[in-house]
Amino acid sequence: MRMSDYRGVADLVAAEIAAGRLGPGDRLPPQRDFAYARGIAVSTASRVYAELARRGLVTGEVGRGTYVRSDLGAPQAMQSEPPPAALDLQRTHSTLPEQESALAEVLGVLARNGAMGTALNQYGPAGTPRARSAAARFLAVDGFSPDPDGILFTGNGRQALAAALAALALPGERIGCEPLTYPAVKGIASRLGIALVPLALDAEGVRPEAILAAHRAAPLSGLYLQPTLHSPLGLTMGPSRRREIASVLAATGLMAIEDGVYSFLADAVPLAACAPDRTILVDSLSKRVMPGLTLGLIASPRDWTDRLAASVRQGGWSATGVPLAAGVQWMSDGTAARLALVKRADARARQAIARAGLAGLQVGGDPAAYHLWLTLPESWRAEAFATAALRQGVALTAAPAFAVHPGHAPNAVRLALAAPSRDDLARALAILRRLALGGDEAVTD
Numbered sequence: 183m184r185m186s187d188y189r190g191v192a193d194l195v196a197a198e199i200a201a202g203r204l205g206p207g208d209r210l211p212p213q214r215d216f217a218y219a220r221g222i223a224v225s226t227a228s229r230v231y232a233e234l235a236r237r238g239l240v241t242g243e244v245g246r247g248t249y250v251r252s253d254l255g256a257p258q259a260m261q262s263e264p265p266p267a268a269l270d271l272q273r274t275h276s277t278l279p280e281q282e283s284a285l286a287e288v289l290g291v292l293a294r295n296g297a298m299g300t301a302l303n304q305y306g307p308a309g310t311p312r313a314r315s316a317a318a319r320f321l322a323v324d325g326f327s328p329d330p331d332g333i334l335f336t337g338n339g340r341q342a343l344a345a346a347l348a349a350l351a352l353p354g355e356r357i358g359c360e361p362l363t364y365p366a367v368k369g370i371a372s373r374l375g376i377a378l379v380p381l382a383l384d385a386e387g388v389r390p391e392a393i394l395a396a397h398r399a400a401p402l403s404g405l406y407l408q409p410t411l412h413s414p415l416g417l418t419m420g421p422s423r424r425r426e427i428a429s430v431l432a433a434t435g436l437m438a439i440e441d442g443v444y445s446f447l448a449d450a451v452p453l454a455a456c457a458p459d460r461t462i463l464v465d466s467l468s469k470r471v472m473p474g475l476t477l478g479l480i481a482s483p484r485d486w487t488d489r490l491a492a493s494v495r496q497g498g499w500s501a502t503g504v505p506l507a508a509g510v511q512w513m514s515d516g517t518a519a520r521l522a523l524v525k526r527a528d529a530r531a532r533q534a535i536a537r538a539g540l541a542g543l544q545v546g547g548d549p550a551a552y553h554l555w556l557t558l559p560e561s562w563r564a565e566a567f568a569t570a571a572l573r574q575g576v577a578l579t580a581a582p583a584f585a586v587h588p589g590h591a592p593n594a595v596r597l598a599l600a601a602p603s604r605d606d607l608a609r610a611l612a613i614l615r616r617l618a619l620g621g622d623e624a625v626t627d
Contacts (some may be wrong), residue, residue, distance in 0.1 A: 338477030339466030416547025477509035539611030
């Protein structure tokens with residue numbers, strides 16, 4: 183084996199991990215030291231570390247090094263499902279008492295007005311004219327009114343994102359995004375063979391000059407952005423930043439996928455209002471209404487509608503009849519808007535509980551969001567903290583799950599506040615605060 187073959191070197195390190203010579207939590211040497219010890223170039227060492235991360239064997243944290251994963255025995259999903267017994271601070275779906283009655287009511291309405299038979303039909307990506315009109319009215323805000331002929335429907339928001347990514351980029355092409363992004367998008371891009379390119383950001387999100395620099399370095403095929411209540415960081419672009427991004431889209435001819443699933447919690451005008459011909463807005467009813475009977479929404483520029491519809495059909499992502507009928511009813515009769523207002527108040531109340539419960543720790547994010555960002559003390563590494571929390575019954579998501587590039591994750595965790603009862607949330611936060619401030623399982627370098 184040539185030692186310049188980075189995959190072969192990665193195989194050797196993987197064998198050391200499998201044999202137990204490198205154990206969970208062990209720190210790998212800095213890449214320059216690793217290169218010297220193995221007789222390879224530093225650039226090859228960098229590729230070795232990236233390959234080990236791709237295989238799910240190691241994880242990296244900015245300024246802290248690369249470590250053998252602490253959860254090598256667990257399935258290597260981008261975002262693992264929390265165990266049933268855990269206090270769930272991973273999922274961002276809220277469950278409120280009003281949702282159960284909304285479900286019962288909509289099924290009753292469909293049965294009473296004779297729409298249940300129609301709901302059992304199969305539909306294409308464009309649904310029905312009534313559905314498109316209802317969705318366009320529902321997504322409209324001051325300054326933005328989508329074209330009903332550009333509305334498409336999928337089974338859920340993830341499918342809408344997958345369809346949009348597949349429409350924008352071919353395998354091997356590049357999509358720019360925030361350096362910390364939605365883990366499902368990382369998985370979708372990997373399946374589609376699309377390379378995600380992290381773009382530098384500041385307190386308002388992606389910087390326009392970062393888009394231009396990445397596009398000059400090697401052409402991008404589009405962007406995936408979370409302009410409102412970005413997960414995990416909670417950032418929201420201001421109006422001037424959205425206009426700057428729109429100018430970049432116009433100058434480069436790039437298209438942007440705007441992930442608007444958290445927009446119901448804030449009053450920001452969508453990026454699509456600033457760049458209507460260059461933005462594909464994706465939303466869903468899973469967080470606004472409920473995850474169990476949801477609907478994905480795409481608001482497309484007219485020139486892109488046929489291409490996106492073909493992508494939805496080819497992926498098998500079209501919405502089915504019952505969720506489509508229920509979603510149209512909820513959007514039309516005010517149920518979705520009413521639940522959004524209730525959830526706005528609920529999110530702010532949970533943020534207040536969280537910030538009080540984590541007093542003395544470094545907490546970031548927006549008080550309107552259903553998630554916050556906890557930067558950990560130096561005595562902890564993010565994945566070790568997540569493992570220790572899970573042993574005490576609290577499931578959360580460590581920063582590496584969001585990082586586009588291995589080794590570029592801050593030492594932090596995201597806490598989703600939506601799922602547990604408020605009492606359980608307070609209990610989970612007390613456990614996390616005790617761990618973070620010097621619980622007996624703290625891990626030092």
